[in-house]
Amino acid sequence: MEEPPEHRQFLGRSPRYDLIILGASGFTGKYVVREALKFLSLNAPSSPLESIALAGRNTTRLADALRWAAHPDPPPDIALLAADVGDLASLRRMCAQTRLVLNCVGPFRLHGEPVVAACVDSGCDYLDICGEPEFMERMEAKYHESAVETGSLVISACGFDSIPAELGLMFNSRQWTEPAVVNWIEAYLSLESERRIVGNFGTYQSAVLGVANVEKLQELRRSRPRRARPVIPGPASPKGSIIEHQNKIGLWAVKLPSADSVVVRRTLSILTENPDGLPGSNEDAEHIEKRKAFWSTVKPAHFGVKMGLRSLLGIFSLIIVGVFIGVLGRTAFGRWLLLQFPSVFSFGRFRKKGPTEEEVESASFKMWFVGHGYSSRDVASQSNVKPDMQIITRVTGPEIGYVTTPIILLQCALILLSNRENLPKGGSYPPGIVFGPTDLQERLEKNGISFDVISKSALHA
Ligand SMILES: NC(=O)c1ccc[n+]([C@@H]2O[C@H](COP(=O)([O-])OP(=O)(O)OC[C@H]3O[C@@H](n4cnc5c(N)ncnc54)[C@H](OP(=O)(O)O)[C@@H]3O)[C@@H](O)[C@H]2O)c1
Numbered sequence: 001m002e003e004p005p006e007h008r009q010f011l012g013r014s015p016r017y018d019l020i021i022l023g024a025s026g027f028t029g030k031y032v033v034r035e036a037l038k039f040l041s042l043n044a045p046s047s048p049l050e051s052i053a054l055a056g057r058n059t060t061r062l063a064d065a066l067r068w069a070a071h072p073d074p075p076p077d078i079a080l081l082a083a084d085v086g087d088l089a090s091l092r093r094m095c096a097q098t099r100l101v102l103n104c105v106g107p108f109r110l111h112g113e114p115v116v117a118a119c120v121d122s123g124c125d126y127l128d129i130c131g132e133p134e135f136m137e138r139m140e141a142k143y144h145e146s147a148v149e150t151g152s153l154v155i156s157a158c159g160f161d162s163i164p165a166e167l168g169l170m171f172n173s174r175q176w177t178e179p180a181v182v183n184w185i186e187a188y189l190s191l192e193s194e195r196r197i198v199g200n201f202g203t204y205q206s207a208v209l210g211v212a213n214v215e216k217l218q219e220l221r222r223s224r225p226r227r228a229r230p231v232i233p234g235p236a237s238p239k240g241s242i243i244e245h246q247n248k249i250g251l252w253a254v255k256l257p258s259a260d261s262v263v264v265r266r267t268l269s270i271l272t273e274n275p276d277g278l279p280g281s282n283e284d285a286e287h288i289e290k291r292k293a294f295w296s297t298v299k300p301a302h303f304g305v306k307m308g309l310r311s312l313l314g315i316f317s318l319i320i321v322g323v324f325i326g327v328l329g330r331t332a333f334g335r336w337l338l339l340q341f342p343s344v345f346s347f348g349r350f351r352k353k354g355p356t357e358e359e360v361e362s363a364s365f366k367m368w369f370v371g372h373g374y375s376s377r378d379v380a381s382q383s384n385v386k387p388d389m390q391i392i393t394r395v396t397g398p399e400i401g402y403v404t405t406p407i408i409l410l411q412c413a414l415i416l417l418s419n420r421e422n423l424p425k426g427g428s429y430p431p432g433i434v435f436g437p438t439d440l441q442e443r444l445e446k447n448g449i450s451f452d453v454i455s456k457s458a459l460h461a
Pocket of ligand 1 (some may be wrong): 023024025026027028029056057058061083084085086104105106107108111129130131157158159160161162200201202203204206400401402405
């Protein structure tokens with residue numbers, strides 16, 4: 001049923017808050033609050049972020065999170081709003097008060113849809129840190145058209161999943177200058193720490209439920225029109241072996257079934273359908289030229305992601321964890337076991353309590369992008385010819401889940417708040433196609449996430 005107009009925020013009323021962090025009391029949510037406080041205009045006068053509120057189902061837990069995030073300073077005077085994803089009226093009230101919701105309530109498959117629906121309905125923007133392809137694609141299928149109509153921008157995967165992959169692929173592909181052409185880019189993720197590398201239960205639970213619902217994703221894709229496929233010079237990407245040793249970067253590697261390659265493929269499909277990218281809601285001529293110029297330098301490539309480790313033994317242990325989740329995740333009893341004993345079945349990689357602050361601080365990541373291609377289109381078009389060029393680039397940054405993810409989410413939010421007219425009016429999109437032509441990469445570099453060219457070399461057959 002059509003909602004009464006007072007729920008629709010953009011009918012003349014200006015919202016009270018620039019952004020609301022929903023799920024601020026969660027393990028990741030409280031780190032997002034800490035990052036947001038740095039950019040509140042109270043602390044950073046040139047920031048567009050003047051007012052924020054925290055939302056969740058328990059305001060005492062929100063107050064605790066705010067105190068934790070502000071420490072050692074006293075907590076600032078920030079509104080704490082009661083909002084439960086099971087209570088649609090509370091979500092509508094929340095959306096009516098803000099320009100933007102940052103959703104940190106996961107697993108998104110269980111809790112995300114009512115939030116997207118409420119944002120789309122009210123016309124406010126929505127960003128999340130989801131890494132669940134089925135959720136993202138289902139939201140696009142169900143809400144894209146209405147989001148275009150109401151002017152709500154819905155962008156999932158604005159965390160470590162999947163912005164380093166999206167921007168990293170673009171960064172590598174832009175190093176291939178005429179006449180060279182890129183064919184395939186493989187990303188190798190390496191997590192490093194002097195202590196243990198541990199993830200919180202929320203991320204583990206999202207992964208387990210992802211496996212349990214893999215058929216739903218395939219069903220959804222079968223029911224949707226086929227997306228455009230980019231034209232990539234040269235052959236289809238090689239299948240390769242299950243375990244690989246990457247000599248150039250000194251890592252053993254195995255395929256990582258993360259959301260990254262799916263998200264990147266969605267961006268490349270949209271780019272194929274819109275070679276100049278997506279028009280902004282109110283762009284000036286200069287920005288239109290800038291956007292077109294940016295996309296003309298991005299070349300599509302086959303893309304995959306692998307987990308890289310120094311030891312072969314580590315790769316075997318990772319494969320065993322994958323088998324546990326892949327096999328047990330398919331039955332209710334198996335899922336119960338996995339979720340009861342996360343530490344056992346992940347060999348200590350996930351804990352119900354999450355990592356300590358020291359563990360978070362000591363961790364970092366390196367994501368290597370090894371691009372393979374040809375010195376010219378003519379070479380690429382010959383049959384059975386192997387790539388004769390390689391370009392290696394790298395994205396590096398701090399701990400992925402609770403430092404890098406909040407940094408990325410906040411920078412995406414600040415772009416939305418300060419450059420809304422250059423972004424699409426509304427719709428549900430992967431992050432790369434929206435943020436690619438913005439200054440997101442420069443912003444991330446200023447905040448400790450770097451993009452480097454490592455080598456450009458000729459390959460000899
Ligand atoms: N993209 C990335 O790289 C990345 C990085 C980190 C995390 N994540 C994702 O972020 C999600 C959260 O992870 P986490 O470890 O932070 O989980 P968590 O600690 O369990 O936090 C979940 C949050 O959701 C809230 N919540 C649960 N049910 C709710 C409801 N009915 N209404 C309102 N709020 C509700 C919880 O509120 P209470 O405090 O009231 O329980 C809590 O604030 C996961 O899906 C994870 O995969 C992604």
